[in-house]
Amino acid sequence: MMKGDSTTVISTSSAASASAPAMTQMPAISRLRWGIVLILLLAAIVNYLDRANLSIANTTIAAEFGFSQTEMGLLLSAFLWPYALANLPAGWLVDRYGPKRMFAWALCLWSSFTVLASFVNSYSFFYGLRMMLGISESPFFTSGIKITHRWFGDRERGLPTAIINTGSQIANAIAPPILTVLLLTLGWRGMFVAIGLMGLPLLLAWWKFYRDPDAREDALLHAGQRSVAQPEEQVRTRWGALFRYPATWAMVIGNFSIMFTIWVYLTWLPSYLEKSLGFSLQATGWIASIPFFAGILGVLVGGILSDRLVRRGVASITSRKIPIVLGAALAACFVAPIPFVHSTPLAITLLALGYFFSQMPQGALWTLASDIAPKEQVASLGAIQNFGGFLGAAMAPIVTGVILDMTGKFTNVFLLGAILLFIGALSYGLFVRRRLQS
Template structure:
């Protein structure tokens, strides 16, 4: 087996395209998570203004996740069929309009609808990003770019309390939705104007040969059919990733949706102090995603199996999430609780980056978006349930059993990755064509 070319051997034009693609994915990802986090930041004021109970707020926090999760299934196939440029561009426009609409709602029902539309619009973000990385990067070098685009989620979440608390406190919570919606529309215009998929890019023969040598999608493969997509569910690897990501995202979304409210209600911090305290763990998450991408590539380069090495990284980081959530729930010190939560979110985003890198290694080249979206579907079923169950458990008892429940769910997810994700999924169509080809 030949060695993977180093970065110095990457043609300059392709290197520039990689940098542009990752920059745009980072910016769109940050806006994506600013939009998701706006509701969590403004949680206390929205509940007071609209007269919502903790249970109703849990439903409102989860409305996004239900539509986001369900639309992962068709979105994955659409990314593989029509390409990430068009699909992510459409998604950016839709979710930005839905986010801005959240600033104008007058009833609980209309707010639920705006959050549902936000989930539909944001659904293409990460499957598209996974396909972009698959298209532009060699198999054993996908960990770092995957970590980079995944780092946008904790970075956006960390910036949300710092940036949006100022708008919420000094103006009104509605302006936080309107401003972030406008920002998303600007990003949509830039994405559509600048980004190109390799198959549509103007590349020389040498540049195309370089990408083709790494199985990049520089020329049309056979169109992904419903049968191709459905066949993914016949593999244990798919189910291990789906169930495993359910546990990972469930625990992460407990913190993502309830951390500001938890700090104000359970630990009695002021809103401004909460803005600072809630940002620290997510900046740690940003570092976790970047570190995981680098480390995942390192161990993969020294392993005979990219799937096994990336899977093991997911399992280790998820078990760490479980281990640190338990003291985070039980300690009396606010400072020590923030430290433990910071470690959990560092590991949660490391696990997420490794999970998406796993999708690029486990899927056939023409179904990376499909497998990644199926995994993400499982994850955001967990993301949809997490705020509801957390809200009702906290309302009935306290946040302590809610956090311990989340730790148990994440443990089951880690075991699903470990026991079910054993080998890559073979492209049956390509294998059959190869067998039928004349010698």
Template sequence: MPADANSYPSGRARRMRVLALTLLVIAGTVNYLDRSALSIGNSSIRGSLHLSDAEMGLLLSVFAIAYGVAQLPVGILIDRYGPRRLMSIGLLLWSGAQICGGLVTGLGQFVVARAALGIGESPMYLAGTKVCSNWFQARARALPIGLFNASSALGPAIAPPILTTLMLTFGWRSMFVIIGVAGLAIAILWSLIYRDPDQYGITPEEQRWIHDEDSPADEALTLTGWPSLFREPTTWGMALGFLGVIYLTWLYGTWLPDYLERARHLSLRQAGLWTAIPQACGFFGALLGGLAARTLGRHGMAPVASCRLPLVLAMLVTAACTAGASLVHGTSAAILLVSVALFAGSLASSCGWAMAAVATTPDKVATLEAIQNIGGSIGGALAPLVTGLVVGLTGSFTPALLLAAGIALASALIYQFGTHDRPRPAPTTT
């Protein structure tokens, strides 16, 4: 570390940190507005296009399938070419796909538009985590990643009132077009403002300071390349565990408005507005996740363990509350339990993203995030599809929620026993 390390980060670096994090939160929020549009318009779209529950479940799942397939190649490209380029391309693609979603005339066209949306959004959180790894030291990454990841809960929190109002005022097609245009505006801002450290003119000394905790002890570990990640048990534990985390958050993200309409007998407007409360709780959970991991790390807990402990506890809470929500009779009690479940699930998601930033070396962060998110995408694809099939077969959301509770419990156990801090080379003696 250079003698003047206490002067780092420089004023220029701090400004770009703030700008980058602000843009990431805004982009992530718009990202989830786009994802939420189909679930908010569920009943209207289903009626307009004459879709069954199973067909709507398939349509809700297509996004996650395409998103998951794109994860690994996109993660490798981000590690190779940097987050700025891939994020710009992704923003343009997903915004165009969202606009096209408002123009479709049948299920087949909608499937194509949702698949394009999934591919376009695939760089979002991989690139964002890479940005945080490029600009923040290892011990400081959990908080900005948590703040950025909170946009995945902020978007769904503000989506119900915003999208419901747009849909009731202009129709579901115009709702899709309007938020697609908003994404294009974010793409322009990102391309004009954000720069990776090497493009921004950060000095080599300051870049070494940023990655001081990653090197030189990690240098031996970087030589094996990203395929070595598949030989690490922790990689598989993170991927399988994240499947459960995203299954739960996507269950509520895709079916909650319809659940409130059909199982709790709320009107379309009421369901749209009440959906905002659990999603707002998810936003605060995501914020707390990064803060909890950072606090545990600052008190001496190992990096992966500081993310794992709050994640496991949160998934246990999610499992209990999801099971409870399926069994209570009162609508208010059900909304309260779903709110706690989404708070805990989003906290777990935030810790899961932070874990990948400290579980491998900087050159493989986006790739590890991609592998983990492939598991998450499988969960995201299964949740709406399985829920639609179960509801269609049984006529009830109760079995679907009980199944989700079991998956949350399995996720907690996988993270607890399947993830470990990466080994460090032994310090040399002189």
């Protein structure tokens, strides 16, 4: 008995001594991983400024080249279709070659294509570069999900994922004033060069500071947080096998439905404010930023809420689904009545609340993909989900334009958006239930 007791004491003291240096490592690990999140946040802002520059320079470019409104509409959508389709191979490439190399290449290429766009002299050249911009940006968010999966445990992954996703909302909020100033001072070509060059210091910082966690760091970061099935999920599965699961299709349909309404905001909100609410062109830029600032809070609330639920013992998949389903359903409730109110302040309030709740899912969508996917397919499943979302994004400006041509009003646009938001809530709520098995 005494012998067994001494063995226990020795074992316990050995474990304690082994954990001591591990605990001293945590501050350094924490600084490194949050520094990586900061770089990704800044890259997300630049990423979306590169997308928004054409919208800001729309009328200036159309006047210089003599493009029709139809030609400009097609040019504005040239980014979205290639981006949506390129997400499918991008996720596989990130899983195959790792996020460091794929993100570095993506940042280098999208910055280069933005700078090259300043030298265009024809419509076809411009259109081709916008397509290449969409393709080159596709590995960004899939790299982000892979990185947060590696550097953060199950109970804390929602917040960093949400922070990275706030980059798009920050960019949407600050793009009109910043890009307008650059446009007025540098011209549209100079604006494209300035935005493109913003990626260079981020590329250098990324290549210098990013690395994957080593084995010891990985054990510290995920101690006690991996499920029993995790070792089996480390076996590499075929990319196409993910489409066998109903949950994958539910995520595609759900994100399609949510992103449709988000991109109605992104592409048609200024027009609605000007034509339906009677704001001047100067006032529209400032009023249009209100929902986007609300969206920043929405993304963060979704991520924080999901992490808090996990820490309280709620199953991780359920914890991610709650802000997705709740956010989409409440967004529908605020979006539907917008065309029927006659008070301008109330309409703006509903717009802001609708966008706030539509962004709550964005703080948890990517984290949900990392929670249910086999370990080696995290980026792939996230990319497939994002593919569905950007199909909805690509459809939004086109369908909205058709409805406006047919009716001259935004009523059916908002009602359709509300219906799709409910469909998104139902898709995630009813059909995404458990971890996918490899």
